[in-house]
Amino acid sequence: MRLEDNPGRRRFMSTLAAVFGAANLAPLELRARDPFQAPATPEGVPDGPPPDYDKMVKLAANENPYGPSEAVMEAMTEVWKYANRYFYPDGGIVQSIADLHGVKPENVLLGAGSAEVLKAADDAFLPDHRKVVGVDPTFETVYRFATNSQAQALTVSLGKDFAVDMKEIIRVTKLNARDVGLVYICNPNNPTGNVIQKDDIRLLLDSIPEEIPVLIDEAYHHFVDSPDYESSMKYVAEGRKVLVTRTFSKIAALAGMRLGYGIALKEVIQQMRPVIYGSGLNALVKYGGVAALKDTRYEAKVKELNRQNREKTMTALKSMGFELIPSQTNFFMVNVKRDAAQVGDEFRKRNILVGRKFPPMNEWLRVSIGSASDMERFLKAFKEIFPSGPAA
Numbered sequence: 001m002r003l004e005d006n007p008g009r010r011r012f013m014s015t016l017a018a019v020f021g022a023a024n025l026a027p028l029e030l031r032a033r034d035p036f037q038a039p040a041t042p043e044g045v046p047d048g049p050p051p052d053y054d055k056m057v058k059l060a061a062n063e064n065p066y067g068p069s070e071a072v073m074e075a076m077t078e079v080w081k082y083a084n085r086y087f088y089p090d091g092g093i094v095q096s097i098a099d100l101h102g103v104k105p106e107n108v109l110l111g112a113g114s115a116e117v118l119k120a121a122d123d124a125f126l127p128d129h130r131k132v133v134g135v136d137p138t139f140e141t142v143y144r145f146a147t148n149s150q151a152q153a154l155t156v157s158l159g160k161d162f163a164v165d166m167k168e169i170i171r172v173t174k175l176n177a178r179d180v181g182l183v184y185i186c187n188p189n190n191p192t193g194n195v196i197q198k199d200d201i202r203l204l205l206d207s208i209p210e211e212i213p214v215l216i217d218e219a220y221h222h223f224v225d226s227p228d229y230e231s232s233m234k235y236v237a238e239g240r241k242v243l244v245t246r247t248f249s250k251i252a253a254l255a256g257m258r259l260g261y262g263i264a265l266k267e268v269i270q271q272m273r274p275v276i277y278g279s280g281l282n283a284l285v286k287y288g289g290v291a292a293l294k295d296t297r298y299e300a301k302v303k304e305l306n307r308q309n310r311e312k313t314m315t316a317l318k319s320m321g322f323e324l325i326p327s328q329t330n331f332f333m334v335n336v337k338r339d340a341a342q343v344g345d346e347f348r349k350r351n352i353l354v355g356r357k358f359p360p361m362n363e364w365l366r367v368s369i370g371s372a373s374d375m376e377r378f379l380k381a382f383k384e385i386f387p388s389g390p391a392a
């Protein structure tokens with residue numbers, strides 16, 4: 001059966017949607033920041049869904065277009081029997097995550113989406129006026145940190161070919177070492193979709209004072225093929241002060257259910273535990289998460305479909321003469337040589353949601369990878385909006 005054509009999934013999802021509604025927004029998503037007039041949610045979805053949401057092609061939030069796997073939905077359906085209990089069994093989610101990464105439960109921090117773990121890092125490591133170092137643009141967490149806690153964001157521009165300029169990150173961190181509370185690295189980077197070379201991560205950890213925590217956000221880890229990339233989980237085992245975050249929102253398609261986690265040394269986790277609202281997780285997603293970790297076939301299938309749809313779409317845009325940033329994720333950026341927000345409005349008129357503007361890359365449009373038919377609709381609209389290719 002094709003992933004798209006699953007009536008059981010549709011029934012299940014509509015029940016869940018009715019039960020949970022919008023209550024699962026993570027705290028970060030509820031707080032607007034504004035230097036860049038970002039919308040209230042991080043990934044370009046405005047407050048409240050557009051009226052025709054169900055009819056729209058959703059290429060704005062790097063979501064998984066296929067929905068959770070059969071095994072995940074079965075596991076979640078079973079758990080309705082605990083919906084009336086506070087202290088339901090949790091399906092062993094913490095142990096499952098610990099086993100996957102070869103760590104102990106004391107090294108795992110669960111959150112309502114990885115956004116909640118990022119927020120806990122903000123509260124724990126960026127008390128007033130501490131500084132956070134990150135690239136620009138990256139996942140807007142780094143600026144939210146600054147907005148939420150009055151920390152100051154020290155941002156480093158991307159280098160050649162939109163690569164992260166690690167030497168500059170190191171220089172800025174060392175220069176401000178006394179005040180830096182956190183270094184934030186998103187690998188692969190959102191919104192550019194490219195990876196940070198494994199040697200660069202090691203260089204960073206070897207070069208800055210070891211007491212400065214480094215948050216490595218691996219939300220898009222599962223989509224990567226590049227041999228230049230590696231997960232930073234191994235640095236936790238090495239005893240380094242890194243916090244690696246992962247999410248069930250992308251490869252496992254549980255964005256609306258809210259589950260993510262961080263892996264770090266016990267001391268680092270202990271600093272964050274008091275500032276996280278740990279009991280905010282529902283029973284369904286914990287069981288769903290355990291089933292998702294086991295369902296590696298589904299992961300591989302989603303990864304492959306994503307790769308095919310991404311390559312096909314990018315090849316078509318390239319053949320029309322557009323410049324693109326090579327992507328290792330479930331989204332890519334294309335240089336539309338026009339204001340990306342205006343182009344987004346054009347897509348919206350055609351019932352397609354695309355990424356918002358990511359200053360300073362104002363003319364680059366971020367497009368999430370949907371199903372094959374989503375991408376056909378996207379390409380058709382793209383050709384209508386740009387009938388004669390990129391502007392000279």
Ligand SMILES: Cc1ncc(COP(=O)(O)O)c(C=O)c1O
Nearest residue numbers: 113114115139190219247249260
């Ligand atoms: C890089 C990155 N980190 C974290 C998140 C937050 O994801 P979630 O809270 O759904 O786990 C996102 C969401 O798009 C993201 O792009």
